[in-house]
Amino acid sequence: MAAAALETKSVTKTYSTGGSTVKAVDGVSFSLQRGEFVALVGPSGSGKTTLLAMLAALLNPTSGAIAIDGQDLGTMSEKQKARFRRRRIGFTFQANNLVSYLTALQNVELLLRLNNERDAAGRERARELLVLLGLEEHLHKLPRQLSGGQQQRVAIARSLINQPTLVLADEPTASLDTERAFQVVETLAALVHEQNRAGIMVTHDLRLVDYADRVIHMLDGHVDRIISPKDDLSCLADPDTCRMVPMDVLGFEEAQTGESVS
Ligand code: ADP
Ligand code: MG
Numbered sequence: 003m004a005a006a007a008l009e010t011k012s013v014t015k016t017y018s019t020g021g022s023t024v025k026a027v028d029g030v031s032f033s034l035q036r037g038e039f040v041a042l043v044g045p046s047g048s049g050k051t052t053l054l055a056m057l058a059a060l061l062n063p064t065s066g067a068i069a070i071d072g073q074d075l076g077t078m079s080e081k082q083k084a085r086f087r088r089r090r091i092g093f094t095f096q097a098n099n100l101v102s103y104l105t106a107l108q109n110v111e112l113l114l115r116l117n118n119e120r121d122a123a124g125r126e127r128a129r130e131l132l133v134l135l136g137l138e139e140h141l142h143k144l145p146r147q148l149s150g151g152q153q154q155r156v157a158i159a160r161s162l163i164n165q166p167t168l169v170l171a172d173e174p175t176a177s178l179d180t181e182r183a184f185q186v187v188e189t190l191a192a193l194v195h196e197q198n199r200a201g202i203m204v205t206h207d208l209r210l211v212d213y214a215d216r217v218i219h220m221l222d223g224h225v226d227r228i229i230s231p232k233d234d235l236s237c238l239a240d241p242d243t244c245r246m247v248p249m250d251v252l253g254f255e256e257a258q259t260g261e262s263v264s
Pocket of ligand 2 (some may be wrong): 051
């Protein structure tokens with residue numbers, strides 16, 4: 003069987019500041035296949051952003067292992083990791099970080115340039131992605147000429163342009179109104195499914211998890227439960243009523259008992 007798109011094994015992150023330490027992520031193990039779109043939810047401070055930063059190869063775990071396409075991030079030098087990240091991982095954050103003096107199309111093409119792939123095929127892909135995201139009329143506009151939702155969609159196009167295995171989005175809709183938020187998430191989910199990527203979106207808005215195949219609920223740094231969006235999400239407030247999806251649906255069992263992630 004092909005390696006999982008993503009596999010994490012007992013991933014932990016401890017921050018030390020001053021005299022105190024915080025275990026921000028505490029023993030997270032799960033795997034994700036291509037074609038799966040997962041929502042990561044949980045209270046503020048539960049470790050979602052820290053986990054995502056480690057999955058994006060932007061932050062090293064204190065312990066544990068992360069493999070993408072079967073390749074263990076822990077075995078890579080910082081330089082190899084940067085290169086791997088540019089090719090295999092796409093991300094969108096709450097602040098979309100578009101370059102203010104580049105147009106929508108140029109912002110997406112910028113990522114191609116970093117990989118030396120700004121050829122005709124790449125540029126065509128950039129245009130196609132923006133069109134798919136409903137931005138046909140806005141290709142040559144600067145970020146400040148676009149609405150918040152349009153800017154966020156440019157950021158999503160940018161996160162997909164290098165055809166990554168893993169697409170990560172940390173509260174991509176936090177600055178949007180409800181209608182725009184639904185549109186952005188629906189499009190992101192559709193692209194993950196159609197293009198057979200593995201996607202993880204952090205959100206605090208439980209109404210948006212309908213577009214996800216699974217919901218991972220984090221609490222105090224660990225995976226508290228994995229549920230289906232079809233289940234009654236009120237269980238997140240009242241765990242006793244929660245119907246659990248078997249952990250192995252997300253390859254949880256495999257990740258816990260597997261010999262090695264690489
Ligand atoms: P979430 O995204 O779920 O709100 P975070 O990953 O941002 O959670 O934070 C998890 C915990 O780690 C919190 O207690 C937070 O205060 C702490 N934390 C996050 N980043 C840092 C940091 N750079 N230095 C020290 N503590 C941090
Ligand atoms: Mg966060």
